[in-house]
Amino acid sequence: MKKVILLMAFIVILGCSNQAPNEEIPSGDASTNKANIIVPEKYSMEEISQHNNANDCWLLINNKVYDVTSFTSSHPGGNAILQGCGTDATNLYETRPMGSGTPHSEKARNKLKEYYIGDLK
Numbered sequence: 868m869k870k871v872i873l874l875m876a877f878i879v880i881l882g883c884s885n886q887a888p889n890e891e892i893p894s895g896d897a898s899t900n901k902a903n904i905i906v907p908e909k910y911s912m913e914e915i916s917q918h919n920n921a922n923d924c925w926l927l928i929n930n931k932v933y934d935v936t937s938f939t940s941s942h943p944g945g946n947a948i949l950q951g952c953g954t955d956a957t958n959l960y961e962t963r964p965m966g967s968g969t970p971h972s973e974k975a976r977n978k979l980k981e982y983y984i985g986d987l988k
Contacts, residue, residue, distance in 0.1 A: 908932075908985030912955070915987075919953025921946075925984075926956040933982040 910925075910932050918925035918934070926933045926948075935948065942948040947965040950956075961970045971979075 907983075909988040910985050911988045916953045921949055921952070924949065924952035926951045926960070927954065927987060928957050928960045928979070930987045931983060932985045932987065933979060934984045935979075935982045938978075938982060 912927070915925050915927050915932060917923075918936075921939045922936065924934070924936045924939050926935055928951075935942075939948055939952075944963070944966050947959075947963070950965070951959045962968060963971065
């Protein structure tokens with residue numbers, strides 16, 4: 868009888884330890900649906916254009932919206948980033964006319980993902 872009880876306790880403990888961890892949904896402006904799938908916010912060009920300075924800077928790059936306000940002061944290219952605030956900055960991002968004239972690096976592209984807030988309507 869002791870063996871049966873020990874076996875049952877072992878099975879219960881083993882079953883509890885194999886449960887999937889609770890997954891958290893990232894916070895931010897993206898909303899979620901009933902299946903807890905993140906749905907990106909949609910912004911019009913008019914909305915984006917209102918965020919057009921160093922203290923409130925949104926960039927539209929390849930139809931994706933990024934709030935880079937917290938990054939403007941540490942941008943390696945200095946104030947060059949401010950040219951894109953509130954605009955479709957795709958061309959600026961891809962050509963860097965005030966810098967090397969080449970597209971941003973893979974490191975910069977990965978960094979940009981941190982500031983993603985939604986898509987163009």
